[in-house]
Amino acid sequence: MMAIRWPLTGLFFGLLVVGGASPAGAEFEENTNGCFGGGTFQEGQFSIDADSVGDRVVTIPRSDTVAWQGSVTAPPGMYYGSIKVELPPPWGSVTIDSWKGDSQSASNTGTEEYDLPTLLPGGVEFKVTGEHVDQNGRCSGYVKLKVEGKPFSSPITWVSLFGTVATGAGIAFVARPLFRRVG
Amino acid sequence: MMKVGKIIGTALLGFFFMLFIALDLVLFGVVALASVVVTLLPLIGLVLGGAVGAMVNNNQQPAA
Numbered sequence: 001m002m003a004i005r006w007p008l009t010g011l012f013f014g015l016l017v018v019g020g021a022s023p024a025g026a027e028f029e030e031n032t033n034g035c036f037g038g039g040t041f042q043e044g045q046f047s048i049d050a051d052s053v054g055d056r057v058v059t060i061p062r063s064d065t066v067a068w069q070g071s072v073t074a075p076p077g078m079y080y081g082s083i084k085v086e087l088p089p090p091w092g093s094v095t096i097d098s099w100k101g102d103s104q105s106a107s108n109t110g111t112e113e114y115d116l117p118t119l120l121p122g123g124v125e126f127k128v129t130g131e132h133v134d135q136n137g138r139c140s141g142y143v144k145l146k147v148e149g150k151p152f153s154s155p156i157t158w159v160s161l162f163g164t165v166a167t168g169a170g171i172a173f174v175a176r177p178l179f180r181r182v183g
Numbered sequence: 184m185m186k187v188g189k190i191i192g193t194a195l196l197g198f199f200f201m202l203f204i205a206l207d208l209v210l211f212g213v214v215a216l217a218s219v220v221v222t223l224l225p226l227i228g229l230v231l232g233g234a235v236g237a238m239v240n241n242n243q244q245p246a247a
């Protein structure tokens with residue numbers, strides 16, 4: 001999970017380092033501190049920003065460099081926030097990054113390089129949520145992400161398919177008396 | 184006792200079968216990781232597996 005930490009942090013909260021707030025590339029659910037942000041994938045040659053991404057699924061390259069920027073309307077003061085990956089109910093979510101501190105800077109920019117592990121299959125849709133709370137309010141949002149690539153690029157897919165066939169064969173074996181011909 | 188064991192065993196088999204089906208659907212991008220379908224399918228498998236186990240048991244009951 002460490003490999004995914006920085007790009008997601010950059011995508012969501014561009015002001016992580018100085019402590020302002022800015023979900024970037026995310027659909028806002030709440031924004032009372034006027035946060036704004038965006039990121040440009042340099043090899044992927046596309047940009048996303050918090051206001052325009054909406055509910056669409058963003059497909060990101062397996063490795064790239066993201067130039068991000070973010071801002072809030074006023075100095076944030078004391079702040080905290082986190083980024084999480086949503087899991088199927090009832091398991092909630094997994095926190096992949098969190099932060100807290102005190103800052104008077106209302107904007108920040110930066111560049112982050114990432115390289116996701118091959119174990120992470122391509123094409124899987126993740127819902128990543130984030131929130132940032134400071135003295136002026138709170139902003140939270142989510143982005144739907146897919147990693148570029150095919151499912152078979154990961155060994156997990158082969159393990160899952162083998163499991164499906166093996167347990168399916170087990171069910172068929174147990175249930176075979178039900179399918180015997182009568183008479 | 185044997186009967187209950189077979190029902191539980193088949194129910195578990197059904198649970199894992201549908202769990203793998205759910206995982207396949209996620210891996211092939213058919214449903215999102217956070218989808219409720221991922222939760223429901225294994226539970227459906229548990230129930231259906233138990234039902235299959237019970238039906239097989241009934242089917243194998245010696246005639247009175």
